[in-house]
Amino acid sequence: MANYHHDRPILGTKVAPDLLNRxxxxxxxxxxxxxxxxxxxxxxxxxxxxxxxxxxxxxxxxxxxxxxxxxxxxxxxxxxxxxxxxxxxxxxxxxxxxxxxxxxxxxxxxxxxxxxxxxxxxxxxxxxxxxxxxxxxxxxxxxxxxxxxxxxxxxxxxxxxxxxxxxxxxxxxxxxxxxxxxxxxxxxxxxxxxxxxxxxxxxxxxxxxxxxxxxxxxxxxxxxxxxxxxxxxxxxxxxxxxxxxxVPMASGRGLEKIFDSEFGRLEVEKKTKVFEGDFERLGWLYQRAFKHLMTTPREIHRFFNHFGFLLSQVEGQVCVADLFALSAIAIKASPIYEHIKSTPEAYVGQRISFDEVSFEEKSKAISDFAGDREQKYNGLSEVDKRYLKKLIEDVFPLISEDSFSMHHVDSEDAAGRIAEPKRLHVALHYTTPEGQVTDKQVKDFIYGEIERSSFLEHVLETDADDRFFELLMNHASVCQDHAFDVLKITGDMYLSSEKMKKQLDERLGFVTFDLLFQLEWLFKKVISLNSNKKKLICKLLSEKCLAPMGNYILININKKLKDNSEDDWIDGEDIDECYKLYEKVALSVLENNVLVGSSLRCRIFYGLGRVSQETARQYLAKLLSKPEEILLLLETIGYNGADSTNGQYANINSDYFRLLIDMGLLKNEVSKLDAEKQPIHIQAMIKSVVKGGKFYLKDASEYTC
Missing domain, CATH: 3.40.50.300 (P-loop containing nucleotide triphosphate hydrolases)
Structure with missing residues (x-):
């Protein structure tokens, strides 16, 4: 209770001094x-x-x-x-x-x-x-x-x-x-x-x-x-x-002394270190609006009671500056605070939900609620109305008519701001929603201050994957020396998980695979921000459990070299070293058949073909020589492409595969299979070999576009 004010007046002592010079x-x-x-x-x-x-x-x-x-x-x-x-x-x-x-x-x-x-x-x-x-x-x-x-x-x-x-x-x-x-x-x-x-x-x-x-x-x-x-x-x-x-007017300097005292008591500056630019933004909000709103000692003490409580509940999950603004709104205009809480779409353009995706345009929601927002200012003095609007428009930029911002960020989520619905949800509910993770947990995961595999098991069990990847992306820049450990354990856990296998098997009709794509984006960002890219890439390419990601890494290396990108991951002369590392790992994984799904196996094979067509050709020839391995061969090469209409398709009888395998011999062996007894995606692959052309994996129908 010592951290909260009891609305007690000062005594004029050293403990409770006269800061207002009265x-x-x-x-x-x-x-x-x-x-x-x-x-x-x-x-x-x-x-x-x-x-x-x-x-x-x-x-x-x-x-x-x-x-x-x-x-x-x-x-x-x-x-x-x-x-x-x-x-x-x-x-x-x-x-x-x-x-x-x-x-x-x-x-x-x-x-x-x-x-x-x-x-x-x-x-x-x-x-x-x-x-x-x-x-x-x-x-x-x-x-x-x-x-x-x-x-x-x-x-x-x-x-x-x-x-x-x-x-x-x-x-x-x-x-x-x-x-x-x-x-x-x-x-x-x-x-x-x-x-x-x-x-x-x-x-x-x-x-x-x-x-x-x-x-x-x-x-x-x-x-x-x-x-x-x-x-x-x-x-x-x-x-x-x-x-x-x-009562004498409280001078601006006098009130600032009270603010300074309260900021020091709550160690506010220290707590702004979590999100970049938070302290500077806090100062901006204070000067631009806050100091004009809190004009009496009691208001200041009531504010710091609310702010101190809110900070203690969600410290590190929402930037201090926005918690500061929310508390000011709660104290000076509770109807507006309640409106934000009950109707968040009026301020951030969508309902707060961790389970649903809203496809409605944010700008439309913001426009539809303009009248409701304005009505909530009724009853306020003109001064309070003016500065509350400034404060609210600063923290909810979608409702502002002025596109200029002193503190623009590329990602409001990464900056911990309540303009991001998930951050607003945490701030308004004083807690992390069930099935979610916090910035602190993710940072502890990065630095190895918690047992990483146990934490990832918890993330998988509670379906907190989306938020985990979002926050890990937000904090990718701090990985550095921990980058390999973070990517290895994350990639290994997810690529071998039943959740990944189920998702790949059930989503043949979709262009994207959520978990796989999130892994790829994570790898790309962490590598891009790492200060020793070559060392990190070589270690990643040497890991068998990360073979599907190795293919993705090579794709990005080649693309950047081809585009003469300023963000080259490695120098051109180092590409052969990377190829040799991946060739060895990919061939070992394919021969031991240790992966959870054929889609991942196919990705590894494409990576092998990219670094050594000869090794890829030898591997397919070995499978083709064994009739019992024909189905494995089909699943190794059968995930060839996708479109926005029906998802993935097989396109095996193509010029690319003619360079890697004897198509006549493959067709002969495949014709011996009882196609009707095979799973639908295998039937599509059989048709692609026998008839030529593209066939969708979800229903074995022919690609007609």
């Missing part, structure tokens, strides 16, 4: 409240809206009073402790008497306390009629029962309020010490209680050498008086309060 202001008021002998009652008010620091100023005044006059008597009255509004005056006088006796601890104070108690007892049998001066009309339990009885009339004569008050005044005068009565938070009382406090100060307790220090929101007090049929509320307050003082 000590001098408080000293002047303390001098005014320190009345001299025979001074009449004085009432001073500190006025300001909720959270502006009124109670903190009162604490500073109390410190100054004790330094100005050690004997001064400070009486603090908390009207919240009163039982009922009708007993508030009596309760005040009783508290006054108790504190007076305790703080003065003299015979004179004891006598004054007794007179106060006697005075207060009158209010236990009578109550003041709201709206009338106390001396003008008294109605009480005794008064309501008055008849012709002489005894009852005698009882009424005891209600000598003026006489009792005079005795209190005389007793207090004999103490001859200044008394300061502090009544804080008047604006938190009910209208009836608030009105009773004002009447108390005006007519019940205006004793000699006694000053009152009141604090309230003047707008609320004016509203209360209006409800009690006071025609000119401000003039009425002026009759009661002789000196009305507004």
């Amino acid at each position: 000590t001098g202001f408080s000293y002047q008021l303390a001098n005014i409240l320190n009345l001299k002998e025979d001074d009449d009652c004085l009432t001073v008010s500190i006025e300001g809206r909720w959270g502006s620091g009124k109670t903190s100023i009162i604490n500073l005044i109390k410190n100054q009073l004790s330094s100005i006059n050690e004997e001064i008597i400070v009486v603090e009255y908390n009207p919240w402790l009163a039982g009922k509004p009708e007993t508030l005056i009596q309760d005040f006088l009783l508290q006054f008497s108790t504190q007076l006796n305790i703080k003065s601890n003299s015979e004179l104070a004891l006598k004054a306390a007794k007179e106060l108690i006697a005075y207060s007892s009158l209010f236990s049998v009578a109550k003041l009629i709201p709206g009338a001066e106390p001396w003008a009309s008294i109605v009480g339990k005794v008064v309501s029962k008055v008849g012709d009885s002489a005894k009852q009339i005698a009882e009424l004569k005891k209600l000598d309020l003026i006489g009792k008050k005079q005795k209190v005044n005389e007793a207090i005068s004999k103490i001859n010490l200044p008394i300061v009565v502090i009544i804080d938070d008047i604006d938190r009382l009910t209208p009836n209680e608030t009105f009773q406090i004002l009447r108390l100060v005006k007519a019940v307790a205006d004793f000699k050498q006694t000053s009152f220090l009141l604090s309230y929101d003047p707008e609320y007090l004016t509203s209360v008086l209006s409800k009690n049929d006071i025609g000119n509320p401000s003039e009425y307050i002026d009759k009661i309060v002789q000196l009305r003082v507004q």
